[in-house]
Amino acid sequence: MKGLPPALITAIVLVAGFAACAMQFPNIASTRVVGNLLTDNAFLGIVATGMAFVIISGGIDLSVGSVIGFTTVFVALAIERWGVPPLVAFVAILVLSAAFGAAMGAVIHIFDLPPFIVTLAGMFLARGASFLLSTESVPITAPVYSTVSDFALRMPGGGRLTAIAIIMLVIVIGGALLLHLTRFGANVYALGGSRTTASLMGVAVGKMTIKIYMLSSLLAGIAGIVFSFYTSAGYSLSAVGVELDSIAAVVIGGTLLTGGQGSVIGTFLGVLIQGLIQTYINFDGTLSSWWTKIATGVLLFAFIALQQGLVALARRPVRKSAGATT
Amino acid sequence: MENSSDPASPLLEVRGISKSFGAVRALQEVDFTLRAGEIHALLGENGAGKSTLIKVVTGVFPRDAGIVRLGGEEVAPRSAKAALGAGIATVYQEVNLLPNLSVAQNLFLDRQPMRFGIVREGEMRRRAKALLADFGLDIDVAAPLGNYSVAIQHVTAIARAVDLSARVLILDEPTASLDRHEVEILFGIMRKLAGRGIGIVFVSHFLDQVYEISNRITVLRNGRLVGERETASLPRLELIRMMLGRELAETTSARASATEHKAREICASFEAYGKAGYVAPFDLELRHGEVVGLAGLLGSGRTETARLVFGAERADRGQARVEGAAVRLQSPRDGVRHGFGYCPEERKTDGIVAELSVRENIVLALQAKRGLHRPLSRREQDEIARRYVKMLDIRPSDPERPVGLLSGGNQQKVLLARWLATSPRLLVLDEPTRGIDVGAHAEIIRLIRELCDNGLSLLVISSELDEIVTYSDRVVVLRDRAHVEELAGGAIDVGNILAAIAADGAATAHEGRA
Structure with missing residues (x-):
C-alpha cells in the first residue's frame, strides 16, 4: 500500500538490471560481488535510510554528506591525536550529530523556514567545520579498526558479508520497521501529507520535525563512522555529494519528492541499483566511472516521469468528480 | 431528533462575540445557542460572518470580546486541537484528513492501539471497520483515504470527530460537493448523532437542505445576528428576507423612471448562453449607459454568469455579440480585447497585487x-x-x-x-461593496452611477438588495444556477426580488447540480 507499487517497479528494474549484467559478465552473479556491493555502499544505504524519512515527511536534508565528512575527521583526530578511546569517540560524534540534526529541525519548525535552505546552511557549516579540524587526510591505525575490517561472515560461494554491510542491513531493516509499524512512522507519513492537517489532527508537528532531522543526522553520523572503517582514514573532503546520491536512491526507490509516500525498502533497492551500475562499470573496465552518474541521472528522470504518471492516474477520478460540482 | 431541546440547558452558548480584522468588523456582539440533540442551521450570505464565528468558537481566531460556554462551563480554546479536546469538532468543506494515509490511520492517527511500541494494525483496522459500520459504511479501511469519494471522506472525518467524544459537531458546507444520494446518507448520520444528544451546527447555502434537516435556524448578516427561529415556523420568504434585506421593501429604483424612456444602443448581448453544469442557458442584453444588477442567493449562479460574460469561463452553447457582431469569448484575454473589464469578488486573492x-x-x-x-x-x-x-x-x-x-x-x-x-465598454463588478466601510460604500455606489452616465455599460453583482435596487436599470434574478426573472423600471423593488428568489424553490432546488 504505502508506496509499494513504485518500490516494486524498483525491484523489477534491479532484478532485470542484475540479470542483464550477469548475462554479459557471468561472474557478477556471485556472493563475492554481492558482498562487495553491500560493503561498498554501506554508508550510502545508512544515510539514504535517514533521507527516506526526511523526504517522506515532506522535507529534504542536504547536510548529510558534510556530516559524514565531519564525522570521519572528528573520529580520526579523536582517536589518533587526542587519544580518546574509539568507543567514546563514536558516542561523542553520534551525540554531536544528533544534536546538529535536532537544531536544524528546530530552526525549520520554529522559524517556519524551508528545509532546503536550513539544511543547505547545515551543509556548509559541517563541511567548513571539518576543514577547520584538519585539511589533510588522517589515517586511523587503532587496533579496533583492523579488527572490524577483518571481521566478516562467510557466505556460500566465497562471498564476505562484512561488519559494515551487516550494520547497514540492520539499520535498513530497523528503519523499515520504524516507518511502517510505529506511531512515529505513521506521523512521518502524516507530515508528508499535509503539515497543517496533521497538526489539526493532533500530531505534534514541531516535535516530529525535530525528531526526523535528528534521525537523519544521527544516521549520517553512523554512516560517517562506517565510512571511516571503510577507508581507515578521516578526510574533510570525503563524501562530497553523497546527499545527492542518497536523494537519488530515495527517489529511484519510489518515494515521492513532495512527501507522503515512499518506503525504506524501496530506498535500499535504489541504493543497490546505483551500486550495480558502479559494479558493471568496474567489470567493463573501459568505461569511465562517470557513467555511473549518467546512468543514475537517466534512471532518476525515468522514475520521476513514472511517478508523475502514477500520480496523475491516481488523481484523475477525483478531479472528475470535483469538476462536476463546480 | 426532536428530543431534549430543553431551552433551559443549552449545550453551547455563545454570548456577545466580537471580532475585527483591522478596520473591518467581521462579528459584532453575536449570540448563538445550541441545544443538545438539535441540528441548528447557521445561515447568511458571503461575508455574513458564519466562518468567522466558527473559527472564533473553535479557537482558530482569537476573539476580541464575548464568552463561549460549553455545557455551562466557560471555555476558551486557543487552537482547533484544544477545541477538539474540549468536545467541539469541526468538519470543513475541504476535508481535513490525510488522503495519503489509510482510512484506518486517518481515524486513529496519534491514538493508534499499541503493543510494545508497535501499532497493532489488525486491531486498528478492526476498530476502524466497527466504527464506520456504525455510520453505514463498509469499505476497505486499509486503502488510502484518497481512493474514496468526497462523501466517504466526509463521513470518515465525522466518524473521527465523534469517536473523539465530540459533544458539538460543526459541519461547514458538508453537502457542497455531494450528490443527492450522498446527502441522504449524510443526513441519516446527522439525525442519528442528534438522537444521541450531540449538538450539530449545520452551515449551508442550500435552503432546501436546511428545511429538510434542521430544527432551528440562526441568521447572520454583515457580522450581526439577525435572529434565531424554529425552522418549522419560518416561511422561506421570511428567511430570505432575513438573509438579504433589511426591513425596507420601500426602496425603489431611483433611476428607473428618469432614464427608462431613453433608447439606448445594445453594447453586448448573449443568446441562449450557458455551460452545462455551470449556468443554465440565458439571454442577456447589456446596453450602453445602463446598469444591470444580478440578484440571487449565494451559489445561485451570479458569479458564474459574470465569469461567462467576461470569458473567464468558456461557454459551451449560445452566441455572444459585441456591438452586434458575433464574437467568441474563450479566455479573459478575449474579454479584455472586446473591451470588457471584470472586478472579482475576492479582491485580495484575485484582484489587487x-x-x-x-x-x-x-x-x-x-x-x-x-x-x-x-x-x-x-x-x-x-x-x-x-x-x-x-x-x-x-x-x-x-x-x-x-x-x-x-x-x-x-x-x-x-x-x-x-x-x-x-x-472598457462593459465593466463587470462582483460584490463591489463587500467588506468596505459605510462611507466608502456610498461612494462606490455614486461612482457606479457616474460611470454609467458616461455611457459605460455595467453588470453588477450584489447581495445587498437595497443597493442593487438603488443603482440598477434592470435586475436579473437568479435561482439554482438559472436566470428566473428580469425586472425593469418600476417593477424593481426589494419585495419583487425576494419573491422571485423564494418562488417555487423546492421544485427546482437540485436540478442545477446533478
Whole structure:
C-alpha cells in the first residue's frame, strides 16, 4: 500500500538490471560481488535510510554528506591525536550529530523556514567545520579498526558479508520497521501529507520535525563512522555529494519528492541499483566511472516521469468528480 | 431528533462575540445557542460572518470580546486541537484528513492501539471497520483515504470527530460537493448523532437542505445576528428576507423612471448562453449607459454568469455579440480585447497585487492589453495614475504607495481604475461593496452611477438588495444556477426580488447540480 507499487517497479528494474549484467559478465552473479556491493555502499544505504524519512515527511536534508565528512575527521583526530578511546569517540560524534540534526529541525519548525535552505546552511557549516579540524587526510591505525575490517561472515560461494554491510542491513531493516509499524512512522507519513492537517489532527508537528532531522543526522553520523572503517582514514573532503546520491536512491526507490509516500525498502533497492551500475562499470573496465552518474541521472528522470504518471492516474477520478460540482 | 431541546440547558452558548480584522468588523456582539440533540442551521450570505464565528468558537481566531460556554462551563480554546479536546469538532468543506494515509490511520492517527511500541494494525483496522459500520459504511479501511469519494471522506472525518467524544459537531458546507444520494446518507448520520444528544451546527447555502434537516435556524448578516427561529415556523420568504434585506421593501429604483424612456444602443448581448453544469442557458442584453444588477442567493449562479460574460469561463452553447457582431469569448484575454473589464469578488486573492504600488496596479490591465512590446513609459504611467487617483478620489493620494496598505474601499477604487484605464465598454463588478466601510460604500455606489452616465455599460453583482435596487436599470434574478426573472423600471423593488428568489424553490432546488 504505502508506496509499494513504485518500490516494486524498483525491484523489477534491479532484478532485470542484475540479470542483464550477469548475462554479459557471468561472474557478477556471485556472493563475492554481492558482498562487495553491500560493503561498498554501506554508508550510502545508512544515510539514504535517514533521507527516506526526511523526504517522506515532506522535507529534504542536504547536510548529510558534510556530516559524514565531519564525522570521519572528528573520529580520526579523536582517536589518533587526542587519544580518546574509539568507543567514546563514536558516542561523542553520534551525540554531536544528533544534536546538529535536532537544531536544524528546530530552526525549520520554529522559524517556519524551508528545509532546503536550513539544511543547505547545515551543509556548509559541517563541511567548513571539518576543514577547520584538519585539511589533510588522517589515517586511523587503532587496533579496533583492523579488527572490524577483518571481521566478516562467510557466505556460500566465497562471498564476505562484512561488519559494515551487516550494520547497514540492520539499520535498513530497523528503519523499515520504524516507518511502517510505529506511531512515529505513521506521523512521518502524516507530515508528508499535509503539515497543517496533521497538526489539526493532533500530531505534534514541531516535535516530529525535530525528531526526523535528528534521525537523519544521527544516521549520517553512523554512516560517517562506517565510512571511516571503510577507508581507515578521516578526510574533510570525503563524501562530497553523497546527499545527492542518497536523494537519488530515495527517489529511484519510489518515494515521492513532495512527501507522503515512499518506503525504506524501496530506498535500499535504489541504493543497490546505483551500486550495480558502479559494479558493471568496474567489470567493463573501459568505461569511465562517470557513467555511473549518467546512468543514475537517466534512471532518476525515468522514475520521476513514472511517478508523475502514477500520480496523475491516481488523481484523475477525483478531479472528475470535483469538476462536476463546480 | 426532536428530543431534549430543553431551552433551559443549552449545550453551547455563545454570548456577545466580537471580532475585527483591522478596520473591518467581521462579528459584532453575536449570540448563538445550541441545544443538545438539535441540528441548528447557521445561515447568511458571503461575508455574513458564519466562518468567522466558527473559527472564533473553535479557537482558530482569537476573539476580541464575548464568552463561549460549553455545557455551562466557560471555555476558551486557543487552537482547533484544544477545541477538539474540549468536545467541539469541526468538519470543513475541504476535508481535513490525510488522503495519503489509510482510512484506518486517518481515524486513529496519534491514538493508534499499541503493543510494545508497535501499532497493532489488525486491531486498528478492526476498530476502524466497527466504527464506520456504525455510520453505514463498509469499505476497505486499509486503502488510502484518497481512493474514496468526497462523501466517504466526509463521513470518515465525522466518524473521527465523534469517536473523539465530540459533544458539538460543526459541519461547514458538508453537502457542497455531494450528490443527492450522498446527502441522504449524510443526513441519516446527522439525525442519528442528534438522537444521541450531540449538538450539530449545520452551515449551508442550500435552503432546501436546511428545511429538510434542521430544527432551528440562526441568521447572520454583515457580522450581526439577525435572529434565531424554529425552522418549522419560518416561511422561506421570511428567511430570505432575513438573509438579504433589511426591513425596507420601500426602496425603489431611483433611476428607473428618469432614464427608462431613453433608447439606448445594445453594447453586448448573449443568446441562449450557458455551460452545462455551470449556468443554465440565458439571454442577456447589456446596453450602453445602463446598469444591470444580478440578484440571487449565494451559489445561485451570479458569479458564474459574470465569469461567462467576461470569458473567464468558456461557454459551451449560445452566441455572444459585441456591438452586434458575433464574437467568441474563450479566455479573459478575449474579454479584455472586446473591451470588457471584470472586478472579482475576492479582491485580495484575485484582484489587487498587494505588494505593487497604486500606480503599478492601475496600469496593469492597460499594459497587458497593449502587449509586452509596447511598454508604457513611466511618464504615461504617472499621468494615468494621477488622473484616476484624482477622479476616483483614492486616498491616500500617493500613487507610489503599496496597494496592500490601503483600506478596502480604496483598494476597490484602484481595481476600478485599473479597468477604467483600458477604456472598457462593459465593466463587470462582483460584490463591489463587500467588506468596505459605510462611507466608502456610498461612494462606490455614486461612482457606479457616474460611470454609467458616461455611457459605460455595467453588470453588477450584489447581495445587498437595497443597493442593487438603488443603482440598477434592470435586475436579473437568479435561482439554482438559472436566470428566473428580469425586472425593469418600476417593477424593481426589494419585495419583487425576494419573491422571485423564494418562488417555487423546492421544485427546482437540485436540478442545477446533478
